[in-house]
Every structure is written in structure tokens, then in C-alpha cells.
Amino acid sequence: MxxxxxxxxxxxxxxxxxxxxxxxxxxxxxxxxxxxxxRNFFMRHKIFTGILVIIILVIITSLGGKDDDTKVENDNKVAEPNKVKDDKKVEDDKKASDNVPNEHKAALKKAETYAENMDMSKAAVYDQLVSEHGEKFPEEAAQYAIDNIEIDWKENALKKAKTYVDEMDMSKAAVYDQLVSEYGEKFTKEEAQYAVDHLE
Incomplete structure (x- = not known):
């Protein structure tokens, strides 16, 4: 055994x-x-095997880095046109602003004052800008102001409607008539209806 x-x-x-x-x-x-x-081939040639391993590692590392570099480069390519586009828009806006006559700019500022502080309608603001008893701007300047002002006219109509209800105790029907009247606020029918619909 x-x-x-x-x-x-x-x-x-x-x-x-x-x-x-x-x-x-x-x-x-x-x-x-x-x-x-x-011994097998790799054991007989240890130096060659070591060099081969290093080369493979370098290739793998460089490929990974290249992918990252490519991604960053592609991201930059995407971002660059957007930046150029934004810069161009700012430049175009500046050029457009530079080409606007001072009287037009003044009319726009005055229009913003009336619309924001007095809750006036678009038509009422225009009339005030060109009126002989108002601001006396040329029609071109007044039209430029109306075309470029950024105001929510429906909200202006609602604010004006609330004023009539709170201070003058008017009915909704009377408020509507006052809002659309040529001798009143001169809001559009749509704006007036929005205001009446949103009164509390």
C-alpha cells in the first residue's frame, strides 16, 4: 500500500x-x-512579454483618452455654434438699436411708462403718444413704440377693470363697455372679455 x-x-x-x-x-x-x-513561449521570452503587455496597456489607455478628447471636442463644436449664434444675435440687436432714432427710443420709454404705471391699452397709449395735448410724437415713432413694447395687454385690462369695480362699484357689463369704448379705455373685445371673466 x-x-x-x-x-x-x-x-x-x-x-x-x-x-x-x-x-x-x-x-x-x-x-x-x-x-x-x-517552458512556453511567454515564459521563455519574459522581456518580450513584458514589453508586449506595456504596449497593449498604452494602446488601451490612449484609445480611452482619445474617446474623451473626441467627446470634449464634439461638445465644443456643439457649444461653439450656439455661442456664435448668441453673440451674433446680441450684435444684431445692438446694431438694430444703434440704427433706431433717439425720438423712437424716447417714444418707447414713454409708452412703457403709460402702459406699466397707468394700465393703459395699446390704442390708448398710441393716442397719448401722438396727441397734440399729449406727447406729440410723430406717428412713426409712436408706431415703433407700440410694435416694440412688451406688455401683457390682457393683464392691463384686468387691472383697469378692478379699478372700476373697486373704486366706482360698476357692474361687469358696465366695466366691459368702459374697457372697449372709443371714449373710454380702448381695449380690444378679447382683452375686455378676459378682464371681465377674471374679475373676482
Whole structure:
């Protein structure tokens, strides 16, 4: 039994030579019978293997970096046209503003004052700008002001409607008539209806 166990142990520690086929101990570098090197290619050429591993790592790293660089470059390409577009818009707005006569700019500021502080309608603001008893702006300047003012006219109509209800106790029908009247506020029917619909 001892001999059998010894034989198993020895057989587990032995292998065959790749060249001559005779039994040799596992892990030896060369066959004791024919002298053939038993190591695989990579073990026989450790320096070459090390260089090859380094080259592969460098290639993988550079490819990853290239992808990141490409992404950043592409992001910049996307951002750059937008920046150019925004800059061009600002420049165009500035040029357009520079070409506007001072009287037109003054009419726009005055229109904003009337619309924001007195809750006037678009038609009423225009009339005030050109009126002989008002601001006396030329029609071109007044029209420029009306075309370029940024006001929510429906909200102005609502504010004016609330004033009539709160201070004069007017009915909704009377408020509506006053809002659309040529001798009143001169709001459009749509604006007046919005105001009446939103009165509390």
C-alpha cells in the first residue's frame, strides 16, 4: 500500500517531455533526457512579454483618452455654434438699436411708462403718444413704440377693470363697455372679455 501511495505521489509530480516523450519532473525548465526547453513561449521570452503587455496597456489607455478628447471636442463644436449664434444675435440687436432714432427710443420709454404705471391699452397709449395735448410724437415713432413694447395687454385690462369695480362699484357689463369704448379705455373685445371673466 505504501508503494502504491508513493507511486501516485510520484506520478502526480511527473510529466512527459514535449520533445522526446520521456517522463520528467513537473516544473523543470529543460528535459534531463534530450535538453529541450519545457517552458512556453511567454515564459521563455519574459522581456518580450513584458514589453508586449506595456504596449497593449498604452494602446488601451490612449484609445480611452482619445474617446474623451473626441467627446470634449464634439461638445465644443456643439457649444461653439450656439455661442456664435448668441453673440451674433446680441450684435444684431445692438446694431438694430444703434440704427433706431433717439425720438423712437424716447417714444418707447414713454409708452412703457403709460402702459406699466397707468394700465393703459395699446390704442390708448398710441393716442397719448401722438396727441397734440399729449406727447406729440410723430406717428412713426409712436408706431415703433407700440410694435416694440412688451406688455401683457390682457393683464392691463384686468387691472383697469378692478379699478372700476373697486373704486366706482360698476357692474361687469358696465366695466366691459368702459374697457372697449372709443371714449373710454380702448381695449380690444378679447382683452375686455378676459378682464371681465377674471374679475373676482
Amino acid at each position: 505504501y508503494e502504491e501511495m508513493r507511486g501516485n505521489i510520484l506520478s502526480n509530480q511527473m510529466t512527459k517531455c514535449k520533445a522526446c516523450g520521456k517522463e520528467i519532473a513537473k516544473g523543470v525548465k529543460k528535459c534531463v533526457h534530450c535538453g529541450k526547453d519545457q
